[in-house]
Amino acid sequence: MKFCIVVYAAPYSSEAASTALRFTKSLLESGHDITRVFFFSDGVHNASSLAITPQDEPSIQMQWDKLIKQYDLDAVACVSSAIKRGIINAQEANRYDLESVSINDSSEIAGLGQLVDAVLLSDRTVNFG
Secondary structure, eight states: OEEEEEEOSOTTTSSHHHHHHHHHHHHHHTTOEEEEEEEOGGGGGGGBSSOOOOTTSOOHHHHHHHHHHHTTOOEEEEHHHHHHTTOOOHHHHHHTTOSOOOBOTTOEEEOHHHHHHHHHHOSEEEEEO
């Protein structure tokens, strides 16, 4: 079965982001396909490369990055949500004359059309947050 995963919650605002992470990992380990992981609203913080967590706490951002790379998943952060929250790629950094990139290289920034496309290509869409 093909799933689209949509994450609305920031990594540490609730359990939703970590639940989405565990759910996605379980789906993949069970042989299901993930059409796309879409980070939306505050969920774009899950794709941040600049977050630092205390050593005794798990880094949900790093766990997402590792899972996305391990399974070669298509992961997208909503462009309007991302730039409002300081999550930017090289293209947006150039556009706004900023000096750094703050999105993990495992994820890309794109519009809501990518979400619509993923929903249409999936058997199920599961929202977290």
